[in-house]
Amino acid sequence: MPIQARSRTYRISWTSCVTALALILSGCASNSTPEASPTISPLPPETITEEEIRNYAKALLAIENSRQTAFSEIQQQINQDQIPNITCTQPDSLKELPSDVQGIAVNYCNKAKEIGESQGFNMAQFNAITNTAQLDPDLQRQIQNQLIRLKRSL
Numbered sequence: 001m002p003i004q005a006r007s008r009t010y011r012i013s014w015t016s017c018v019t020a021l022a023l024i025l026s027g028c029a030s031n032s033t034p035e036a037s038p039t040i041s042p043l044p045p046e047t048i049t050e051e052e053i054r055n056y057a058k059a060l061l062a063i064e065n066s067r068q069t070a071f072s073e074i075q076q077q078i079n080q081d082q083i084p085n086i087t088c089t090q091p092d093s094l095k096e097l098p099s100d101v102q103g104i105a106v107n108y109c110n111k112a113k114e115i116g117e118s119q120g121f122n123m124a125q126f127n128a129i130t131n132t133a134q135l136d137p138d139l140q141r142q143i144q145n146q147l148i149r150l151k152r153s154l
Contacts, residue, residue: 070108
């Protein structure tokens with residue numbers, strides 16, 4: 001019984017991670033505005049290759065590390081347990097932070113964009129996979145499996 005409980009927690013944890021990252025990363029260009037950000041349509045799942053899934057998972061892991069670092073830095077500087085939600089494509093969300101830590105959030109957004117690009121994605125491609133994964137449980141499972149494989153290899 002404890003093994004199943006741990007396994008279920010692990011699976012939920014990765015699902016939550018993928019979902020949270022997908023929402024956070026639905027466009028990390030720091031100079032974008034909600035009006036300027038085009039709506040990215042999901043891709044047909046069969047057009048997403050295994051290599052793209054692998055690269056997408058690598059990007060997610062790297063971005064999550066960057067997000068955790070930025071979150072910790074902001075949390076230490078503003079000395080609060082709860083940090084306002086920050087969305088890179090919504091400059092007003094950055095304004096909710098004290099001005100002395102806004103640079104940390106902007107750096108995170110820029111870094112997330114660079115990480116996606118380093119894995120071969122422009123933001124539109126990355127966001128299209130994100131949107132597709134939100135709608136396609138099979139693709140989400142493939143991404144989760146790839147994340148698990150990558151995590152184990154660390």
